Amino acid sequence: MKKDLKKITAPCSYMDIEEFQSWLEDMSRQGYLLTKPGKMRNAYLFHRISPLKTRYRLTPVSDDLEDWNERPDTEKRSLAEAFGWDYVCTVGGFHIYRSYNDEDRELNSDPQVLAEYLRQLRKKALISALAVLISPVLYLFIVGFLVGPGHFWQYLIRNGLMLFVSFSLLFLFTTFKGIYRSVKLAKLFRLLNARKLPIYYKDWKKGEKRFHIQTAFTYTIGVLLIISFSFYRVSSQDRLRFREHPEDSRNLPFVTVLNLAEFSDSQSAKRLEAGGMVNWTQVFSDVNYEWTEIVDVVSSDGREGRFSIELSYHEINSDWLADRLTNEYLKEAESTGTPRENNFAADVDLAYFYTDHRGCPAAVIRYDNTVIQVCFVRSDFEDAYLNLNAWIDLTVNMRQ
Amino acid sequence: MLARKTMETLTEAMFYVLMALKCNPMCGIEIASTIDILTDNRVNIGPATLYTVLARFEREGYISEIAVSGRKRTYQITEVGLEAYSEELERLKACLLDADKIERSGS
Numbered sequence: 334m335k336k337d338l339k340k341i342t343a344p345c346s347y348m349d350i351e352e353f354q355s356w357l358e359d360m361s362r363q364g365y366l367l368t369k370p371g372k373m374r375n376a377y378l379f380h381r382i383s384p385l386k387t388r389y390r391l392t393p394v395s396d397d398l399e400d401w402n403e404r405p406d407t408e409k410r411s412l413a414e415a416f417g418w419d420y421v422c423t424v425g426g427f428h429i430y431r432s433y434n435d436e437d438r439e440l441n442s443d444p445q446v447l448a449e450y451l452r453q454l455r456k457k458a459l460i461s462a463l464a465v466l467i468s469p470v471l472y473l474f475i476v477g478f479l480v481g482p483g484h485f486w487q488y489l490i491r492n493g494l495m496l497f498v499s500f501s502l503l504f505l506f507t508t509f510k511g512i513y514r515s516v517k518l519a520k521l522f523r524l525l526n527a528r529k530l531p532i533y534y535k536d537w538k539k540g541e542k543r544f545h546i547q548t549a550f551t552y553t554i555g556v557l558l559i560i561s562f563s564f565y566r567v568s569s570q571d572r573l574r575f576r577e578h579p580e581d582s583r584n585l586p587f588v589t590v591l592n593l594a595e596f597s598d599s600q601s602a603k604r605l606e607a608g609g610m611v612n613w614t615q616v617f618s619d620v621n622y623e624w625t626e627i628v629d630v631v632s633s634d635g636r637e638g639r640f641s642i643e644l645s646y647h648e649i650n651s652d653w654l655a656d657r658l659t660n661e662y663l664k665e666a667e668s669t670g671t672p673r674e675n676n677f678a679a680d681v682d683l684a685y686f687y688t689d690h691r692g693c694p695a696a697v698i699r700y701d702n703t704v705i706q707v708c709f710v711r712s713d714f715e716d717a718y719l720n721l722n723a724w725i726d727l728t729v730n731m732r733q
Numbered sequence: 734m735l736a737r738k739t740m741e742t743l744t745e746a747m748f749y750v751l752m753a754l755k756c757n758p759m760c761g762i763e764i765a766s767t768i769d770i771l772t773d774n775r776v777n778i779g780p781a782t783l784y785t786v787l788a789r790f791e792r793e794g795y796i797s798e799i800a801v802s803g804r805k806r807t808y809q810i811t812e813v814g815l816e817a818y819s820e821e822l823e824r825l826k827a828c829l830l831d832a833d834k835i836e837r838s839g840s
Contacts, residue, residue: 407804408761409781409784412762412780412784413781415762415780416780418780430781438779440780441785442746442778442779443745443746443779443786445744445746446744446746446747447781447785450785
């Protein structure tokens with residue numbers, strides 16, 4: 334039985350109803366009777382038979398979007414069968430019926446009723462598509478309102494920007510699909526408005542080439558996107574390479590990190606074991622971590638004590654967003670009136686020391702798409718300045 | 734032009750469905766057969782059109798389901814449906830009168 338089945342790719346979309354029906358009728362004349370849609374897009378399974386003259390008709394499932402893949406109920410089927418129309422299958426919101434007798438009345442006899450039905454369908458599809466389109470914008474608006482404009486980008490980046498972007502793409506795809514359906518249905522509307530029904534259309538092959546080009550283009554874009562995402566990996570390896578700034582001198586005594594006394598991280602036990610900045614890789618998403626370190630230090634004048642350091646670490650898959658986040662952090666420097674001082678190591682794109690809103694010494698470090706904010710929230714030395722380079726050396730050494 | 738709303742002005746198929754149901758409560762196949770007879774096969778309502786119209790009429794309250802027997806559902810016309818039918822009948826009569834005036838004037 335399975336040998337009799339053949340999978341054939343359609344030369345047009347089922348949304349081009351006239352062409353699709355005509356193709357099915359030609360297939361029947363060549364000895365292929367439609368059985369059901371295949372698993373792949375535009376593929377259909379046909380049963381091998383003796384060539385047969387058959388009429389195919391597509392009719393909308395329902396003007397209710399929830400029932401798009403529903404089979405016709407028994408009343409509908411028995412009514413159609415009573416007039417010689419056999420239900421074949423359902424594809425994308427349309428029931429496909431088949432009749433073997435030319436004398437049987439049309440499945441849809443009234444173009445006006447069909448047009449009205451399709452109009453409802455199109456209206457709902459468009460409303461649904463537009464609702465889906467504005468939902469990411471609404472989401473942004475609500476998030477912006479809840480977290481406040483000053484922290485908007487920080488919030489968005491820390492809460493899975495790439496996930497958000499992925500969902501947005503999905504929303505856009507759904508919207509595109511809704512609009513695509515509407516455009517395709519417009520052609521059918523023109524026919525119905527002329528009080529004509531979609532019947533056999535002998536020139537259906539005219540649009541075949543265009544359809545194949547469109548399909549190939551869609552698949553190519555899809556494959557390219559998948560390949561791009563597959564190769565797009567964010568890695569923090571070998572990036573933390575700071576040098577001691579030769580001119581980093583101040584009047585205050587330096588404190589130097591002796592060891593990492595405590596390491597607090599609620600998000601990742603793995604990093605705790607590694608004891609500091611560790612390598613991690615994340616695909617399809619930005620890397621965002623926040624943690625606190627308490628380090629034992631000794632000052633240049635021989636005193637021992639501790640520093641508590643808060644860190645926010647972000648690897649962002651976009652220069653533009655990394656810029657936004659950096660600027661968000663730097664706004665804090667402006668708000669406290671601290672002159673920003675870019676006198677840090679050479680291997681970074683920029684680094685600023687400032688005093689944060691709590692009065693704690695802080696720094697923003699930026700290299701490539703990585704943004705790090707460091708705040709020294711507690712110090713045993715009121716009059717000491719942490720040798721930040723030494724601290725970075727420690728974390729770099731720990732992860733190696 | 735099909736911009737008009739279908740339920741404001743009944744299409745031919747809709748009008749005949751109401752006409753058939755005005756005679757008697759009946760199921761889908763009986764409605765189609767009655768229309769065939771009434772119109773002497775001039776109007777052959779298709780099954781998809783028929784169930785679309787029936788579903789729409791039921792939703793709008795023009796008809797109501799009174800019995801279900803296996804795969805067969807029997808419908809009857811409601812007061813709302815009768816009103817819509819009468820309005821459409823009056824409209825069609827007026828159209829015919831207008832056309833008649835033109836015919837009689839010989840233009």
